[in-house]
Amino acid sequence: MNELYPLKFDPIMHYRLWGGTKLKDLFGKPSTTDTAAESWELSAVKDNVSIVSNGSLAGTSLQQLLNDNAKALLGVSVVERFGEEFPILIKFIDAKKDLSIQLHPNDELAKSRHNSFGKTEMWYIMDTDPGANLIIGFNKDVTKEEYTESLENDTLLDLLNYVPVTEGDTFFINTGKIHAIGAGVVLAEIQQTSDLTYRIFDFNRKDAHGNLRELHTDLALDAIDYEQKDDFKVNYPTTKDTANTMVDCPYFKTNFMDLTGDLEQNVTNRDSFTIYMCVNGAAEISNDWGSTSIKKGETVLLAASSTLINIITEGAKLLEVTI
Template sequence: MTIYPLKFNPILKERLWGGTKLGDIFDKPIENDITGESWEISTVKGDISVVSNGELSGKSLQDLIDTNAEEVLGKSVVSRFGKEFPILIKFIDAKQDLSIQLHPNDELAKKRHNSFGKTEMWYIMDADEGADLIVGFNKDVTKEEYQKSIENDKLLDLLNYEKVKEGDTFFINTGKIHAIGAGVVLAEIQQTSDVTYRVFDFNRKDKDGNLRELHTEMALDAMDYTKKDDFKVAYDTTTDTVNEMVDCPYFKTNYINLTKNLKQDISSRDSFTIYMCVSGEAIVANEFGEATVKKGETVLVSANSKSIELKSKRATLLEVTI
């Protein structure tokens, strides 16, 4: 099957902590002032991406995978994940602090939820002055110390805060307590999973006046209680080349800063390729066609592509493969 670079209709998510920047900055068609997420590429049940460009417009990504799995995903991806798209791609606007949470690993998620775990990475696209993230603990703690801090409403005293600016990148492995802070807009790449253990939500109430559910007990056996400085990603920003950012078992992400056209031979890749445009505008082309992406847009190139050409005089892209 000849599959040109595919764009999808954004799946917009209303969130208690969301704002308007997905519309203000990226021109997403938001309908309210608490839009927190734009799911760019998804096959999560009930939130399956639909093609928005070209002759395949209106087709769902899952339909394309079901009928052309190896061509879309790659043989190696199908051997690992079957006909499931293994990652979920999002843009997130945090007008308020997100809840403090963590995600279980594959083993625990499979046992409890028949799901994958949730390893993820964040690339900061915009941040208000003074904005920060919570990533991990500020010291080693015991399970008992952690439980006591929850009981006494002192959890915040144990957490590590990181000031952020555009371009900062964080890798969030399973078990690590974390939260996105107010004033941050970011690109998120994660395993296909919606399993989250919320442990503290600043005692906020939803629109109906109810406190949101916490997962205090479930989090205890999923959490890493040690202080680790393994989350900040250092990467090269050399122009017009592919710079490695993250290489983990679930996804690989590269940073590409374009000032001219860049052609890549991907005949041996055996994986789909995703481009998230985090600044500027570019044309993504394979042998079957092309698509234009601007800041805040995403494109999927099928695994049966032999080459990719990125055409731009000014753009920054995150390249994601398996």
């Protein structure tokens, strides 16, 4: 087994018509245009596999690490549940413009239709412009017939729930829930490993070639949760210098850590990899085999075979992700 010191990866940049410059301006991501929409920090999605950027394993793909060290990297219980595949995808997103209105199918639909995982996700808001909001769910219970009629009459927006946001707000987006990130929002996203999205409305925008983007109207009909639900805003404790539970779902567990000083954790019995996303400040993170620095907008992966994790900091806010 390789010595699995704390691993950082090259960002995988994705450009969309709704992207902007904040991933570069705020986090120093290697953007080449003014439409940088997503920085994939940790990915095993086909054709978008992360590459180690630090230490002796630099240049090694995440897939190769899994091929060589799956149980040591992921944890025995994680391999038993998900196989030798990395089960989550980590991103930072900059929405300069409104994203399309969309939803994600559950595991059963995704498997039968696309031989894929579904896509359950969570968002942590890192930066907002004044008046920024999200669309999450409906503003009333809607029937499938009402929904279809709204598409035909171009009145879907009248049925949707708008949520104002500010830094630190956190949202859990379960499968089937209609949602969209609004203009002026930068966020951290944690999700199942899947790039499966059903786009249902895109504000009638056209791309550089004058074409409307593809919609998935028929596929979405049986995937949508038509009930109005107030189950998406995550209220979490913010006690300093400890791990505060934000989300604990079958696909990932996320804690919020507001550290004012150093922290040592014994993780011998965790039996899961650990990811830290830095959402403010900076820290040095070490395990049994080495250490690396992390600052706002960066991500680090620690293997399940780690027994101790030390975080040295004068101030950092971290999202700690495990399974």
